[in-house]
Amino acid sequence: MGAIGDNYPSAVLREAVDAISSLPGVGSRSALRLALHLLKQPKENIHHFAEAVNALADDVHYCRECNMIADGELCGICADGSRDHHLICVVESVRDVMSIEATGQYKGVYHVLGGIISPIDGVAPSDLSIAALVERLQRMEGPVEVILALSGDVEGETTSFYIYRQIEGLAAKVTTLARGLGFGDDLEYADAITLGRSIVNRQLFKV
Amino acid sequence: MGAIGDNYPSAVLREAVDAISSLPGVGSRSALRLALHLLKQPKENIHHFAEAVNALADDVHYCRECNMIADGELCGICADGSRDHHLICVVESVRDVMSIEATGQYKGVYHVLGGIISPIDGVAPSDLSIAALVERLQRMEGPVEVILALSGDVEGETTSFYIYRQIEGLAAKVTTLARGLGFGDDLEYADAITLGRSIVNRQLFKV
Numbered sequence: 438m439g440a441i442g443d444n445y446p447s448a449v450l451r452e453a454v455d456a457i458s459s460l461p462g463v464g465s466r467s468a469l470r471l472a473l474h475l476l477k478q479p480k481e482n483i484h485h486f487a488e489a490v491n492a493l494a495d496d497v498h499y500c501r502e503c504n505m506i507a508d509g510e511l512c513g514i515c516a517d518g519s520r521d522h523h524l525i526c527v528v529e530s531v532r533d534v535m536s537i538e539a540t541g542q543y544k545g546v547y548h549v550l551g552g553i554i555s556p557i558d559g560v561a562p563s564d565l566s567i568a569a570l571v572e573r574l575q576r577m578e579g580p581v582e583v584i585l586a587l588s589g590d591v592e593g594e595t596t597s598f599y600i601y602r603q604i605e606g607l608a609a610k611v612t613t614l615a616r617g618l619g620f621g622d623d624l625e626y627a628d629a630i631t632l633g634r635s636i637v638n639r640q641l642f643k644v
Numbered sequence: 645m646g647a648i649g650d651n652y653p654s655a656v657l658r659e660a661v662d663a664i665s666s667l668p669g670v671g672s673r674s675a676l677r678l679a680l681h682l683l684k685q686p687k688e689n690i691h692h693f694a695e696a697v698n699a700l701a702d703d704v705h706y707c708r709e710c711n712m713i714a715d716g717e718l719c720g721i722c723a724d725g726s727r728d729h730h731l732i733c734v735v736e737s738v739r740d741v742m743s744i745e746a747t748g749q750y751k752g753v754y755h756v757l758g759g760i761i762s763p764i765d766g767v768a769p770s771d772l773s774i775a776a777l778v779e780r781l782q783r784m785e786g787p788v789e790v791i792l793a794l795s796g797d798v799e800g801e802t803t804s805f806y807i808y809r810q811i812e813g814l815a816a817k818v819t820t821l822a823r824g825l826g827f828g829d830d831l832e833y834a835d836a837i838t839l840g841r842s843i844v845n846r847q848l849f850k851v
Contacts, residue, residue: 444745447713449703456696471667483701487694489663494690496656506654538651
């Protein structure tokens with residue numbers, strides 16, 4: 438197929454393609470395909486699509502406790518009395534919460550930072566909800582465990598260390614995710630750093 | 645990464661993900677990524693995106709001559725007096741017009757069918773703008789050439805044949821796209837049907 442180039446037959450179509458191709462990972466060719474697909478749909482479907490997008494701007498709230506996306510003042514997890522509110526898992530983003538929730542293994546609550554400290558990307562500690570975490574811990578009664586569940590790269594380690602310095606003394610226990618070989622992983626294919634740390638941090642064999 | 649599953653923290657987010665994943669080729673995981681990307685944008689960007697989509701429903705017209713997407717009554721090509729209005733290229737879709745325009749080789753006008761005859765997909769001749777093509781040819785004065793530029797598969801051939809039967813007598817000449825090996829193609833890698841037709845439809849060698 439030849440290149441489509443700049444031969445848009447309609448300014449409206451061009452605007453839609455420009456908007457759609459502003460999404461990450463969507464090129465102008467895919468955007469055109471998606472715009473023409475939308476165009477073929479009944480008007481009410483197109484309006485519904487636009488409304489769902491608009492609602493992202495207008496109707497999304499952030500939980501006043503944990504900074505998670507919510508439909509009201511509190512997110513469903515913070516509003517859930519059956520969860521352990523003295524176990525707080527600190528994560529970078531909403532996606533991380535969803536990934537951990539999907540495991541079904543965690544019954545505590547969360548604190549969503551909204552990013553990770555990264556001087557290269559211009560993200561400073563003050564851009565993240567770290568001060569809110571400190572205040573949250575100051576407000577709490579009884580011993581609290583904070584799990585730092587950030588990524589294992591330099592930014593993640595830096596952010597974990599920064600937060601640790603801010604909250605030590607406020608949390609009874611600060612933990613981090615276990616790292617090592619994945620379950621079912623073959624030693625042969627593991628990267629050297631992961632394998633090395635798996636040996637250093639070896640655990641008692643349980644039967 | 646684990647599966648995200650159904651743990652949406654917000655009904656608004658879920659609605660947006662559902663809407664975005666209704667697009668062809670966009671799974672729910674990509675849709676979530678796109679929705680969270682939108683969510684991070686300034687409100688006015690999100691509104692702009694939604695408006696561009698809404699405009700597809702509200703502001704797109706179809707050219708009364710050729711059925712092409714247009715911003716007004718006539719598309720830019722039909723409104724262009726410098727094009728040859730007695731050379732009409734019949735295509736399946738808007739994308740085909742854009743592909744042919746991108747070649748810069750065509751100075752005639754178009755007729756967009758809006759699909760192709762396909763009993764399996766439930767597309768009958770009456771669903772396409774074939775009657776409009778017949779009327780258009782009846783209105784015209786002077787000899788007209790119609791190029792049937794449809795795909796080379798069974799549906800395309802069927803549609804070409806159907807249209808040919810409808811318009812023979814109305815057009816001075818009915819032609820179709822040249823088919824054969826692509827320019828620069830290696831014989832070794834050509835499929836047998838294309839190569840066979842290239843031999844049968846061989847052309848005089850020009851120097």
